[in-house]
Amino acid sequence: MPDEPNMDDLIAAIRPLAAEIVALQKQMKALGMFANDRELLECPRCGQRCMSH
Secondary structure, eight states: OTTOOOHHHHHHHHHHHHHHHHHHHHHHHHTTOOOSOSOOEEOTTTOSEESOO
């Protein structure tokens, strides 16, 4: 197929974005914020998997 990007091009494009996500997660953790890096817990109130009510 013409103009189809190869895997190396895709990885090169995604790598800076992934590094930025990691940096943002570190900042969020330092500020005590939820950085979407852990499993959600089952809520004792409603039985759903959630952060809190």
